[in-house]
Amino acid sequence: MTEAWEWDEPTWRGMVEQVRAGRSLLPASWPGGKRCAVALSFDSDHETNELRDGGESVARLSWGEYGARRGIPRIRQVLDRYDARATFFVPAVSALLHPEEQRELADQGHEIGLHGWIHERNTQVPPEVERDLMLRASDTLERICGTRPVGMRTPSWDYSKATLAIAREMGLLYDSSLFSDDDPYEILDRGEPTGMVELPVEWIRDDAAYFMMNRFGAQRPYTPPADVLDIFLREFEGARAEGGLFLLTMHPHITGYRSRIFILERLLDHITAAGDCWIASHADIARYCAETAGLKGTS
Numbered sequence: 068m069t070e071a072w073e074w075d076e077p078t079w080r081g082m083v084e085q086v087r088a089g090r091s092l093l094p095a096s097w098p099g100g101k102r103c104a105v106a107l108s109f110d111s112d113h114e115t116n117e118l119r120d121g122g123e124s125v126a127r128l129s130w131g132e133y134g135a136r137r138g139i140p141r142i143r144q145v146l147d148r149y150d151a152r153a154t155f156f157v158p159a160v161s162a163l164l165h166p167e168e169q170r171e172l173a174d175q176g177h178e179i180g181l182h183g184w185i186h187e188r189n190t191q192v193p194p195e196v197e198r199d200l201m202l203r204a205s206d207t208l209e210r211i212c213g214t215r216p217v218g219m220r221t222p223s224w225d226y227s228k229a230t231l232a233i234a235r236e237m238g239l240l241y242d243s244s245l246f247s248d249d250d251p252y253e254i255l256d257r258g259e260p261t262g263m264v265e266l267p268v269e270w271i272r273d274d275a276a277y278f279m280m281n282r283f284g285a286q287r288p289y290t291p292p293a294d295v296l297d298i299f300l301r302e303f304e305g306a307r308a309e310g311g312l313f314l315l316t317m318h319p320h321i322t323g324y325r326s327r328i329f330i331l332e333r334l335l336d337h338i339t340a341a342g343d344c345w346i347a348s349h350a351d352i353a354r355y356c357a358e359t360a361g362l363k364g365t366s
Contacts, residue, residue, distance in 0.1 A: 086231050088247035089255040092264055092356040093311060101345040103307040104352050105338055106266060106314040107153040107331075108180075108243065109142060110220065111135070111168075113161040113320065115186035119222070130320055135165045138323020143172070145328065149335045154349040156182035156220040156243075159204035166211045173212040178348035180243075181205060181219035189221055194229035201233050217350050220244050224268060231256055234263065241266055241353035243314070250311040251356045262363045264353040266314055272302050273316040278327070296330045300337060307341065312352065 071079070097104050114131035117124055146153055155172055157179055162169050173179050183189075184200035192200070201219075209215040218241040219234060226244055231254065234242060241264040242254065254263045270276040277290040290298075299315060306313035315334075322331060338344050347355075 084255075084257060085228060086226065086245070087255040087258070088245075088265070089253035089260050090360075091248070092251040092253055092360045092362075094356060094359040097310075097345045098355060099345065100343075102310055102343040103303075103341075103345070104312045105303070105344050105346040106312060106349050106352050107146075107151065107346065108220070108314065108316050108349060109139075109153060109155050110182060110316060110318050111139070111155050111157045111161050111165075112182070112186050112222075112318060113158075114164060115158045115160050115183075115222075116320075118160060119186040119188070134318065134320030134323060135161075135168055138319030138321075139168055139172075141323050141328045142317075142319060142331065143175070145331050145335065146177075147175075148332075149339055149346075151335060151346045152176050152178070152348050152351075154178040154180050154218075156180045157208065158182045158184060158186045158222065159207040160185045162208055162211050169208070169211050170213075173214065178218075178350050179208055179212050179214070179216060180349060181208065181216045181239075183222035186222040188223055188225045189227040189230050190225050192227075194227065194233075197227060197229055198233045198236075201237065205237065217241070218243060218266075218353060220268075231261070231263075235261055240264060240357065241349060243268055243349055249306065249309075251353065253360070253362065262357075264357050264362070266312065266349055266353055268314065268316055271298065272314060274322045274327075274330075275316075275318055278321045292327050292330055296333055299330065299334055303334070303338065307344065313338075313344075314349075 113134045114128050117127040169179055181204055184204045189197050205216055221244040224244045243266040245265050248267050252265050254261045254265050277295045278288045279286045303313045
């Protein structure tokens with residue numbers, strides 16, 4: 068295996084250009100003349116964070132159970148209070164462990180999106196296995212919720228060389244795993260426009276970056292909840308000032324605690340008080356951007 072500094076230009080350029088950001092899909096205006104779009108997402112990893120690595124820690128499995136047992140109910144109460152629709156990205160194993168949770172969320176108008184089979188890392192499985200897991204996961208969510216997912220978020224935002232090709236084969240409307248912009252854009256596959264919408268993510272707008280805890284590793288909560296709220300509010304205000312997208316990633320087993328759920332409450336207080344924001348699912352936002360831009364395959 069050659070070292071990176073030994074690569075010729077076609078090698079390093081080819082790696083960079085596998086998956087790139089194409090044209091911006093930021094619309095001239097949002098539905099109803101709203102100034103900003105707000106996409107709230109919750110990654111319902113639950114027990115799969117421990118299961119995916121073959122872990123056998125009963126304590127860490129119970130941490131995942133907390134997300135389903137207490138985190139999701141608290142989040143649902145807040146979303147209900149503000150009549151806000153959100154997207155829940157759910158590993159298939161989480162859905163199988165907690166099927167009623169997914170059905171109830173779907174019945175309330177929330178979106179259930181793909182999030183792998185068992186929260187596997189895509190770069191650590193062969194392409195044919197990754198494809199099988201994605202298809203099985205989609206089948207599972209459709210069977211449980213009654214609707215086939217139209218979008219995905221890769222577990223841990225881990226994208227392999229095969230991920231995009233599999234997503235295109237599945238005919239997905241959007242992805243929400245990449246980082247190339249603040250606002251929606253069309254994904255390029257080796258320079259070719261794909262017709263797929265990217266709703267970009269960022270660790271700055273993810274609760275896990277501030278609150279994760281691993282007793283046997285280096286991860287420790289390091290930011291007070293009030294400071295995390297301040298960061299999220301500043302990100303929101305920046306998106307609103309630019310007429311763009313504010314996309315937030317949270318986890319039921321992280322934000323669902325008594326001392327942290329206020330972050331979601333205060334954020335929604337602020338967003339709804341602004342009076343000019345469209346709070347919608349990832350699917351609705353991606354569909355609007357695609358239709359406005361006239362992407363192929365949209366209607």
